[in-house]
Amino acid sequence: MPRLAIHGGNPVRTIHFPSWPIHDEQEVQALTEVCQSGKWWRGAYSQSELGAEATTGRSRVEEFEKAFASHHGTRYAVGTSNGSGALDIALKSIGVGPGDEVIVPPYTFVATATSVLHCNAVPVFTDIDTDTYNLDPRRVEDAITEHTRAIVPVHFGGILADMEGINTIAKKYNLKVVEDAAHAHGVEGPDGKKAGSYGDIGMFSFQQSKNMTAGEGGAIITSDRKLYELCYSYHHYGREEGHPWYEIHRLGWNARMLEFQAAVLLVQLQRLDEQNARRAENARYLTENLQKIKGIEPVRIDFERGKPSIHLFIFKYDKKYFDGLPRDLFLKALHAEGIPATGGYTYPIYNNPAFLQKHFYPYQCPIQCSHNTIDRDYASFQEKCPVTEKACKEEAVWLTQNMFLGDHEDMDDIVEGILKIAENKKEFKEYPHRP
Numbered sequence: 001m002p003r004l005a006i007h008g009g010n011p012v013r014t015i016h017f018p019s020w021p022i023h024d025e026q027e028v029q030a031l032t033e034v035c036q037s038g039k040w041w042r043g044a045y046s047q048s049e050l051g052a053e054a055t056t057g058r059s060r061v062e063e064f065e066k067a068f069a070s071h072h073g074t075r076y077a078v079g080t081s082n083g084s085g086a087l088d089i090a091l092k093s094i095g096v097g098p099g100d101e102v103i104v105p106p107y108t109f110v111a112t113a114t115s116v117l118h119c120n121a122v123p124v125f126t127d128i129d130t131d132t133y134n135l136d137p138r139r140v141e142d143a144i145t146e147h148t149r150a151i152v153p154v155h156f157g158g159i160l161a162d163m164e165g166i167n168t169i170a171k172k173y174n175l176k177v178v179e180d181a182a183h184a185h186g187v188e189g190p191d192g193k194k195a196g197s198y199g200d201i202g203m204f205s206f207q208q209s210k211n212m213t214a215g216e217g218g219a220i221i222t223s224d225r226k227l228y229e230l231c232y233s234y235h236h237y238g239r240e241e242g243h244p245w246y247e248i249h250r251l252g253w254n255a256r257m258l259e260f261q262a263a264v265l266l267v268q269l270q271r272l273d274e275q276n277a278r279r280a281e282n283a284r285y286l287t288e289n290l291q292k293i294k295g296i297e298p299v300r301i302d303f304e305r306g307k308p309s310i311h312l313f314i315f316k317y318d319k320k321y322f323d324g325l326p327r328d329l330f331l332k333a334l335h336a337e338g339i340p341a342t343g344g345y346t347y348p349i350y351n352n353p354a355f356l357q358k359h360f361y362p363y364q365c366p367i368q369c370s371h372n373t374i375d376r377d378y379a380s381f382q383e384k385c386p387v388t389e390k391a392c393k394e395e396a397v398w399l400t401q402n403m404f405l406g407d408h409e410d411m412d413d414i415v416e417g418i419l420k421i422a423e424n425k426k427e428f429k430e431y432p433h434r435p
Helices: 025-037 060-071 083-093 111-118 137-143 163-173 225-234 259-290 327-336 378-384 386-395 408-423
Strands: 076-080 101-104 122-125 148-151 176-180 201-205 218-222 296-298 312-317 396-400
Touching (some): 025 259, 060 218, 076 259, 083 176, 083 201, 083 225, 111 122, 137 163, 163 176, 259 312, 259 408, 312 386, 327 396, 327 408
Parallel strands (some): 101 148
Antiparallel strands (some): 076 218, 312 396
């Protein structure tokens, strides 16, 4: 039986998985055209921005917004400078503000919760589903109060959340639904609808790790004209389309997408469906093989009734089938075999120092102010979110989306690396001085 690489043996894999981001001469040409045009921001094509006659040509940002909205089955899109800003603006557009509560999952990037705080509202965490790691609708209903304004489901890892269950609850309590689709570009549900089009409004991120990227960037999509107009205004200093550039209608931000970002994203969008299909096929193959290994359980993905993006492939590790080997040591051994897996988040959002110490705004806002007198003990969510706690502390293992842009042989290496650890688990008792 071959010795584990962590103990001096030969690794299963010595070559890298596919790199990311993927680009070619199309991105180079798109960027060159913008650079040479001298029109580096959307306003260069707008008469109202210039205060003069509009110049010829078409904004890449406008072109991307139309293409992205169409691809996801909505009427409108607003390109933004980043995904976090897109989420802030989406929440603001539906009226979230002081005194409101917004239900969010604790197992996601911190921006899902901090965007609520940026609206001077209170994030309320509810636990995730043990099978999918997405927001559990059963927990959502238990968390609703008279102050609840909205629900923010996250399509975590590129797997569609239970939007039927969430929308049913939202309709029952007259709540808004903001989809955090930062991982879910092009994800399709069993009914053919796309992520971001199920709720009132959805947002995406184009940060470098995402399945579509311009290094940074974001987008908001909706079919509600009023929400679109508000989002456009908020992301553009409070201006409104068709009005003079100096006319401010509400308090907004500068969260505009650059022409350079849009040019790259237009090319990236052309590759999205094919790349997602390749990721999904490799994930399906890997799932079938990992299910044969005791102690390894991939999160549930319904490959037959939808199209996931596989931004992350997550499986649950049960150390009791590996002679009690802690997950951290399992990950080190797997990494030594040439498989770059991680444990994901080391703790839930609510265990961040900012939440435990409530370092948000001065004067105890938004936790204690004239609109909200209920103090929050975010440490108490540890008992309310056992699935999240287990995922963070001992169970979850992540594989990133670029690893699924190869072929079945790459997946075979992942399986072989895990099997090698399972078959040699007693080595860790024989070599207790080894890391």
